[in-house]
Amino acid sequence: EAVVAKEFTEEERAALFLPYNEALKRGQKTHAADSLLPIVMDPINGQAHGEAWVKMGDLLTEFDMEYSALIAYGNAINADPATGAAKVTDAIKLAKKLSDQRFLGPILANNVGLEVDKNTRSEIAYLAARHYFQDSQEGMALGMLRMVDSKASVYADSQALNGVILTQQGRYNDALVPLVTAQQIGRNEKRGERFDNVLTLNLA
Numbered sequence: 001e002a003v004v005a006k007e008f009t010e011e012e013r014a015a016l017f018l019p020y021n022e023a024l025k026r027g028q029k030t031h032a033a034d035s036l037l038p039i040v041m042d043p044i045n046g047q048a049h050g051e052a053w054v055k056m057g058d059l060l061t062e063f064d065m066e067y068s069a070l071i072a073y074g075n076a077i078n079a080d081p082a083t084g085a086a087k088v089t090d091a092i093k094l095a096k097k098l099s100d101q102r103f104l105g106p107i108l109a110n111n112v113g114l115e116v117d118k119n120t121r122s123e124i125a126y127l128a129a130r131h132y133f134q135d136s137q138e139g140m141a142l143g144m145l146r147m148v149d150s151k152a153s154v155y156a157d158s159q160a161l162n163g164v165i166l167t168q169q170g171r172y173n174d175a176l177v178p179l180v181t182a183q184q185i186g187r188n189e190k191r192g193e194r195f196d197n198v199l200t201l202n203l204a
Contacts, residue, residue, distance in 0.1 A: 004044075005043065005044060005045070005046030005047050006044050006045065006046075006047065007047065008047055008048065013047075013048060016039060016045065016048055017039075017048075017051075017052075017055075019031075019035035020032050020035045020036055020055060023035055029059055029062065029063070032055075032059060033056060033059045033060070033063075036052045036055055036056045036059075039052040040052045040053060040056070040075070046079070047080075049075075049076075049079035049080060050076050050079045050080020050081075050082070050083035050084050051076075051080070051083055053072050053073070053075040053076035053079055053084070054072075054073070054076045054083060054084065054086070054087055056072040057069045057070075057072035057073040057076060057087060057090075057091075060072055061090075061094075066094055066097065066098060067094075067098055067100070069094060070091060070094040070095060070098065070100070070103065070104075071103070073087045073088075073090060073091035073094070074091060074103060074104060074107045077091070077107050077108075077111055077114075078107055078110075078111075081111045081114055082115070084111075084114075085114040085115050085116055088108075088114060088116055088120055088124065089116070089117075089120050091104060092104065092120070092123050092124075092127070095127075101127055101130065102130075102131075102134070104127055105127050105128060105130055105131025105134070106131050108124045108127050108128050108131070109127075109128035109131045109132065109144075111124070112124055112125060112128055112144070112147070118149055118151075118152070119149070119151075119152050119153060121147070121149075122147065122148040122149045122152030122153075122154055122155070122158070123152070123153070123154050125144045125145065125147035125148050125158075126144070126145070126148055126152075126154040126157060126158045126161070128144045129141040129142075129144035129145045129148075129158065129161060130161065132144060133161065133165060138165050138168070138169065141161070141165055142162065142165060142166075145158045145161060145162045145165075155185060156181075156182045156185035156186050156189060156191065156195075157182070159178040159179070159181045159182035159185070160178070160179065160182035160186075160195075160198070160199060162175075162178040162182075163175040163176075163178040163179030163182060163199070163202055164179075164202055166178070167179075167202050175202070176203070179199050179202050179203050180203070182199055183196060183199040183200070183203070186199065
């Protein structure tokens with residue numbers, strides 16, 4: 001039988017996080033993290049899961065446990081997109097640093113409407129597109145790529161992926177413009193030989 005999450009009053013929510021806040025005041029960050037576990041493990045506390053996972057992610061980042069922090073931020077976005085939205089940029093930075101953007105892809109694909117700035121929205125769309133491409137959902141991937149702003153930091157990457165997908169679909173003429181665009185931007189941004197060579201191979 002499914003557990004229905006409790007509707008918290010402000011006082012009840014404050015009481016739920018009291019052990020966490022008290023531990024932080026004493027400078028006991030490990031105890032603070034431990035105090036969040038009963039919150040996230042109990043389905044009845046569902047309404048507080050997003051906030052608890054965000055707090056957990058922040059603490060894990062301070063502990064230099066970056067992959068665990070990434071998972072915590074991902075859980076926050078899944079549990080409560082409105083609360084987790086504040087940590088999307090941090091999560092994407094961690095994923096890039098750890099060279100593991102695959103974890104975030106499906107999470108962001110389910111939350112493309114998050115309230116974030118324009119550049120972050122483009123990064124979400126790009127990572128969602130990568131997820132759909134890896135899942136052989138090329139139509140969805142192309143749809144996501146159309147959401148990437150031309151001034152976004154991932155625009156070259158999005159155009160490259162766009163060209164690769166169109167090439168795989170046998171739409172070589174359609175692929176030409178995004179591939180050339182990606183190559184030109186990549187060279188302007190000094191992306192390096194590897195990025196350039198991948199595009200040259202697809203243009204051949």
